[in-house]
Amino acid sequence: MTGVLAVQGDFIEHIKMLEGLGEKAFEIRSEADLDKSFDRLVLPGGESTVQTRLIRDLGLFDKLKSKISGGMPTLATCAGLILLAKKTENSDSVCFGTLPVTVKRNAYGRQLGSFRALGDFKGVGQVPMEFIRAPYITAVSDGVSVMSVTDGNITAVKYKNQLAMAFHPELLCDTKIFEYFLNM
């Protein structure tokens, strides 16, 4: 059972993708949802500043952080990557800070920064990648595996239980990254 953070952003696309692969999924909207039994977590794309505020205002922060730190397999896309990152270059705000990388928000520019690419994802092969006002990763600490590099920039990483990427596999038809996550 996968809990999908559903305070803002494209959580529905994640749920559809997971259910298409036979995985049960539910929306995490309130503190009570975190008492349900689940063994995976998804942090969707959207707007990381809004998500960070809502996670705190809705009282989700402590329980979510302890699940991530406690080793729950976590998939994060785009804004989700920013929520996990220990440091964001162009912002003081840190949400969970459980992923020892530095990200740059809106790294491709705000308006024209949306594009598609085809790239290699370590252990998965070639996948289509949808970037929407995406960040990229400018520094990684020891122990972080680089999973994909796009145009010379790190766009996906894995660190222990956390699989995080700057692009949106949930918006395209290719299921390989989700299958990889469900096997973590």
Ligand code: GLN
């Ligand atoms: N630019 C957004 C942010 O900084 C992320 C965009 C996305 O999730 N597609 O939060």
